[in-house]
Amino acid sequence: MSQDDYIKEKESIIIQAARKRFAHYGFSKVTMDEIAGDVEMGKASLYYYFPTKEDLFRSVILQEQNELKKNIELILEEHSSASEKLQEFVEQRMKFFKVLINLGTLSVHSYFDIKSLFKKLFSDFEEVELNFIKKIIDEGKANNEFSSDLTEDSALIFLHILQGLRCRVLRWTKGQNLDEETHESLQKEMKTATEYFINGIRKK
Amino acid sequence: MSQDDYIKEKESIIIQAARKRFAHYGFSKVTMDEIAGDVEMGKASLYYYFPTKEDLFRSVILQEQNELKKNIELILEEHSSASEKLQEFVEQRMKFFKVLINLGTLSVHSYFDIKSLFKKLFSDFEEVELNFIKKIIDEGKANNEFSSDLTEDSALIFLHILQGLRCRVLRWTKGQNLDEETHESLQKEMKTATEYFINGIRKK
DNA sequence: TTTCGACTGTTTTACTTGATGGGTCGAAAT
DNA sequence: ATTTCGACCCATCAAGTAAAACAGTCGAAA
CATH class of the missing domain: 1.10.357.10 (Tetracycline Repressor, domain 2)
Structure with missing residues (x-):
């Protein structure tokens, strides 16, 4: 698996987790900490993949x-x-x-x-x-x-x-x-x- | 002019005044005092013609x-x-x-x-x-x-x-x-x- | 019958404060 | 070199509160 694919997959995992949260609680009621928790990462790590919360939602x-x-x-x-x-x-x-x-x-x-x-x-x-x-x-x-x-x-x-x-x-x-x-x-x-x-x- | 017509006309005047205010500021931004002032009456008098603010708007x-x-x-x-x-x-x-x-x-x-x-x-x-x-x-x-x-x-x-x-x-x-x-x-x-x-x- | 001044009790507003959460950074881990 | 994260910063938000504004009442006057 190439480096690039690895990143794509990580992103996809995060997006899936985010999707679940957003679907249940809506944009403003979900924290980055929660999403990070779901994928067992630190919040700061999410920002390695997505520059802002908005971008993740997007x-x-x-x-x-x-x-x-x-x-x-x-x-x-x-x-x-x-x-x-x-x-x-x-x-x-x-x-x-x-x-x-x-x-x-x-x-x-x-x-x-x-x-x-x-x-x-x-x-x-x-x-x-x-x-x-x-x-x-x-x-x-x-x-x-x-x-x-x-x-x-x-x-x-x-x-x-x-x-x-x-x-x-x-x-x-x-x-x-x-x-x-x-x-x-x-x-x-x-x-x-x-x-x-x-x-x-x-x-x- | 009958008594009844007199009331109808007063009501109409109040409604016109209210209409102007509501049109400009919307329901919640208009006070009964203001409307009363426009028709040169006391606020309490409005309540003689309309039981509530809602009714007036209605x-x-x-x-x-x-x-x-x-x-x-x-x-x-x-x-x-x-x-x-x-x-x-x-x-x-x-x-x-x-x-x-x-x-x-x-x-x-x-x-x-x-x-x-x-x-x-x-x-x-x-x-x-x-x-x-x-x-x-x-x-x-x-x-x-x-x-x-x-x-x-x-x-x-x-x-x-x-x-x-x-x-x-x-x-x-x-x-x-x-x-x-x-x-x-x-x-x-x-x-x-x-x-x-x-x-x-x-x-x- | 119609008007209104003076009240009342509830709702808004304006403000304070403490906590929450988005986002950063430099260092550690891989 | 790439990826992770703990610790931190600061703008925004929620909760609480005190004061003001307002819808609606009442009894008396016109």
């Missing part, structure tokens, strides 16, 4: 985002219709956000912890999502599935609808985590909204 | 809601298509929320002031909005404008999409008030989303 989120990214890429490669791809995209996305909510990243209460701090992280990923949607829409236009006179920002509006539906539900959330029932009804709502959207842009 | 909101209600009712009476009515509904609704945002009722920061306190007030009005949408959709179904196999909750999903788009924008708002630019792009977004929705439920 890495946790980044890992999750990459997970989703991979899943979405798989969808694109399938040979199904653009409509089906869009539906599957929405489903994967929901699964992803269920994790993020448990990570305490999205709830109203941890919102103030995070705001500007991770805004960039999320807006970068929004770009990624947007490109996926655009790709699917272009595909749909190419094979005459969708109307050809769609503007550039159809994808953006669709993304905003999805974001909005989630945001709306989160707003009335008391604790950190959405209960199973609410999550399910949100899922259903997104699915139906997606159906309407697809119908709305479908070639006549 | 009245302010209620007045705005009734304004919107009247406007929407006018829309229903027009003899335009259901699609056009839905678009106009969205437009009126936007105008209304611009006022509410200025009233500090909707911003993330005043959210904690208000939460459960006015939840009922808003969920009651949601019922009203929902009925308008349902009526429009039924009308569209009746004259073969919209698909006849729409379920009961198409209206609900549409309302949630609108709520979501607004909610999403509000989330990243710093101060109390949305700037003009953001408001305008939100308006455009809602308009386009409505178009897609209408297209999505339109009879094929």
Whole structure:
């Protein structure tokens, strides 16, 4: 094993430990000492691998985002219709956000912890999502599935609808985590909204 | 002028004064003394007309809601298509929320002031909005404008999409008030989303 | 019937203080 | 040379507290 791989693995172990803690208690309620304890190191050692606590958290989120990214890429490669791809995209996305909510990243209460701090992280990923949607829409236009006179920002509006539906539900959330029932009804709502959207842009 | 009208007018004057204050400073930053001062009365006198501060604020909101209600009712009476009515509904609704945002009722920061306190007030009005949408959709179904196999909750999903788009924008708002630019792009977004929705439920 | 001055008891605020926890550094271990 | 850590620093936060501000009351006056 190369030196480089050794470091990567150590980092990965730390990220896993951090992920567990953050998922349970949220960013601000977790101390570096605790995470260090979990991986049986001194706190100072963590700072050998991650320059700040924020960076560690960022890495946790980044890992999750990459997970989703991979899943979405798989969808694109399938040979199904653009409509089906869009539906599957929405489903994967929901699964992803269920994790993020448990990570305490999205709830109203941890919102103030995070705001500007991770805004960039999320807006970068929004770009990624947007490109996926655009790709699917272009595909749909190419094979005459969708109307050809769609503007550039159809994808953006669709993304905003999805974001909005989630945001709306989160707003009335008391604790950190959405209960199973609410999550399910949100899922259903997104699915139906997606159906309407697809119908709305479908070639006549 | 009857005694009753006299009271109504006094109340109205107080509500107007309160509205101004609340719009500028938000619920918790306004004192009853200040409002009393504005209408040149003692604070105790306000309590002759309104049992609590909350009730006064409630009245302010209620007045705005009734304004919107009247406007929407006018829309229903027009003899335009259901699609056009839905678009106009969205437009009126936007105008209304611009006022509410200025009233500090909707911003993330005043959210904690208000939460459960006015939840009922808003969920009651949601019922009203929902009925308008349902009526429009039924009308569209009746004259073969919209698909006849729409379920009961198409209206609900549409309302949630609108709520979501607004909610999403509000989330990243710093101060109390949305700037003009953001408001305008939100308006455009809602308009386009409505178009897609209408297209999505339109009879094929 | 309507207004208000003078009160009351609770809630906020402003301030203090002690502890917590993010981050550093130089030395020790490997 | 790379990795670990004990000991330390200092900004931030939590708990406690005392004083002020405020919602709401009451009895009397207009």
